[in-house]
Amino acid sequence: MGRKQRIGFVIGVAGVATALVLAKTSPTAAQQATPTERVHVKIVSFGDSLSDVGTYAPFASRLFNGGRFTTNPGTIWTQQIASYYGDVLRPAFVGGFGHPLTPEGGFGxxxxxxxxxLQPGIGEAAAGTPDEAFALQTAVPIKEQVSTFLSQHHNFASNQLVLINGGANDLFFxxxxxxxxxxxxxxxxxxxxxxxxxxxxxxxxxxxAGGQHIVVMDLADFSKAPLAQKVPVPKVAIQAVILGFNETLKVVLFAHGLLNKVVLIDAFSFMNQVVAQGQALGFRTTSGGSACNAREETGAARRLGLHDPSIFSDSLFCSPATYSEPKADGDYMFADTVHPTTHFSLLLAQYVEQQIATSRSTRGLGRLLLGLQ
Structure with missing residues (x-):
């Protein structure tokens, strides 16, 4: 099935009228979409678990058949965008959970x-733990991720589309x-x-450093995620803090003259629109549950004899064997308390692709797609 046949929708945000069109295409079928022939664009990605294409996969896949923060074996939004442009996004490094990071050669x-x-990040081992830098998640700060890329490649090429997100773990911390x-x-x-x-x-x-095509994602409205039901902070307060982060980010981009030179993705409004129209988009459960059964995941960790099984309760370790129900990757919005399912990731990827296609800041990208640069 071709990419153009998958779930189609357009969401306008920030006061623009909203329209949603849903084709009856399952997430599984959409995952199998044939990559387009446009192979001139290379994807480079920086960020956190929302964009992690497999840093911890060697451990998580070997023991749990997991590997990414979603309903595995499904792909995430950065991989979907790479596929759309004819690229394959692989991790730059793999490791963690007892293994130091080693180069993998990818651009994720x-x-x-x-x-x-800053460090510590979320999911890192406590200070004083033996090999604490890689005993659990390595969580290299995004600032250091960019520095590492530049030390390896010196600058960004004109045919690279850079995806960057961040801030959620600063919020949670x-x-x-x-x-x-x-x-x-x-x-x-x-x-x-x-x-x-x-x-x-x-x-x-x-x-x-030469980045000509940059997509920046702000913070989604996590007050709509299951996490909001588990923290003693009012949802309205969570929303206010997130909106403050997003507004500050926008002001900084404006101050540096970048607001019209990057594609700024309004993830906050996107999540609200999808939650509001979840049933029309094919979701059975929008914000009240998780596709991955945390109890089953910790049970699997316990059977494996792993120390502190509660560590292994998020979607990184999720697989069909620990889904809440057989079609959870398509029926639920959230894989765990914050991360999107395969279905939600597909919608997010398509929304970003549409924003790229209509943005003045990425007009040069169209020439690349046509092989004119």
Whole structure:
């Protein structure tokens, strides 16, 4: 089945009228879409678990048949976009969970757990743990991911489409600080805002290093995710903090003259639109449950004799054997408390592709697709 036959929809955000068109195509069929013949575009990706194409796959796939933060074996949005442009996105490094990072040769630098510029990230081993840098997730900061790319390749090529996201783990890390000590709220808000500034500065660095086609994704509305039901922070407060992050990021991009030179993806509005029209888009469960059964995942870890089985309860370790139900990858929006399922990832990828196609900042990309550059 060709890519053009898969789920089709257009979502306009920020006051633009919304239209959704759904073709009766299953996520499994869409995953098998034939890549287009347009092979001139190479995808480079930086970010966190939303964009991680398999940093921890050697461990997660060997023991759990997992490997990415979704309903495995499904692919994520960055892989779908790469496929759309005729590319294959592979991890730049693999390792973690007892193994140091080793080069893999790909251009997917995003790592699960990464914050924008600081450590520790989410899912890293506690300080003092033997080999703490790679005992669990490595979570290399996104700032360091970009530095590593530039040390390896020196600059970005004109035929590269750069995808970058970040900030979610800075949000989660600092929400955790508030949960443990509410008096740290002012410091937490400052830290989250600083992460937005740092993400904008990273985009500037990528642009100065030759990046001509850059897609920047802001923070989604995680108050709509199952996570919001598990933290003692009101949903309206989570929304306010996320909107503050997104507005700061936008201001920084504007201040650097980049707002009209990059494609800024409004993930916040996108999630709200999809949740609001979830049933029309083929979801049976929108925000109240997870496609991956955390209890089954921790049970599998326990049977394997792994230390602290609760660590292995997110979608990185999810497979059809631990789905909440057989078609969970298509029926649910969320794989775990925050990560999108295969179905949701497909919709996100197509939305980003449409934004790229209509953006003035990526008009030169069309020439690449036609082989004119």
């Amino acid at each position: 630098y995003a790592e699960g757990g990464s914050r924008v510029a 600092n929400l955790g600080r508030i949960e443990n000590d509410p008096l740290k709220l002012p410091l937490a808000l400052i830290a989250i805002e600083k992460a937005a500034i740092q993400l904008g500065e990273l985009v500037q660095r990528i642009h100065r």
